[in-house]
Amino acid sequence: MPKYVKKDNTPGCTTEAVDFSALYDEFAALDAQIIGVSPDSVQKHDNFVAKHNLSVLLASDPETTICNAYGTWVEKKMYGKSYMGVERSTFLIDKNGKIAQIWRKVKVKNHASDVLQSVRDLTA
Numbered sequence: 806m807p808k809y810v811k812k813d814n815t816p817g818c819t820t821e822a823v824d825f826s827a828l829y830d831e832f833a834a835l836d837a838q839i840i841g842v843s844p845d846s847v848q849k850h851d852n853f854v855a856k857h858n859l860s861v862l863l864a865s866d867p868e869t870t871i872c873n874a875y876g877t878w879v880e881k882k883m884y885g886k887s888y889m890g891v892e893r894s895t896f897l898i899d900k901n902g903k904i905a906q907i908w909r910k911v912k913v914k915n916h917a918s919d920v921l922q923s924v925r926d927l928t929a
Contacts, residue, residue, distance in 0.1 A: 813845045813853035813863075817893065817913050822859050824917035829860035836900075837924045840864055842871050843891055897923055 813819075825832075825839045832839055839861040845853070850863040864871065869889075872878035877892045893913075897906040897920065906923050908916070 813843070813849050814856070818843070819853075819857060820913045821893070821911075821916065822853070822861055822863075823857055824913070825920075826858070826860040828917050828921050831921055832924065835921075835924050835928050837928075838862065842866050842875075842877075844869055844872065895920055897927065899927060 822841060825841075829839070840863075841861055842864045843850075844867050845863075845865060846867060847865045850865055853859065854863060866872055869878045872891055875894065875896060877894045878889060879892045880887055881890045881892075882888075892909065893911040895908040895911055895916070896904055899905045905927055908920070
């Protein structure tokens with residue numbers, strides 16, 4: 806049975822959360838809220854937020870209900886082994902609740918800045 810292996814405090818998740826937190830005020834000025842979703846527990850999220858002084862909101866999805874609804878809970882393979890994990894993705898949702906843009910298989914470098922620019926473009 807594949808198991809979940811993507812967790813708070815991994816290098817990619819940490820970098821992304823720190824990058825979005827660094828831009829928190831700019832997102833807030835555009836009335837945009839950042840919410841990170843993963844199967845990690847509330848306690849793990851709380852520890853992660855405290856350890857890295859994060860500003861972003863982290864939602865716990867232990868049953869992967871949200872991840873499945875957005876199509877981000879996927880089977881992955883590494884070193885010939887299968888496991889279930891979250892596909893790093895970002896969804897920009899407009900003020901009417903419609904998905905305005907989707908980034909799949911996100912590469913962390915400059916991603917927060919790219920999303921911020923898309924929010925600026927959407928609100929212009």
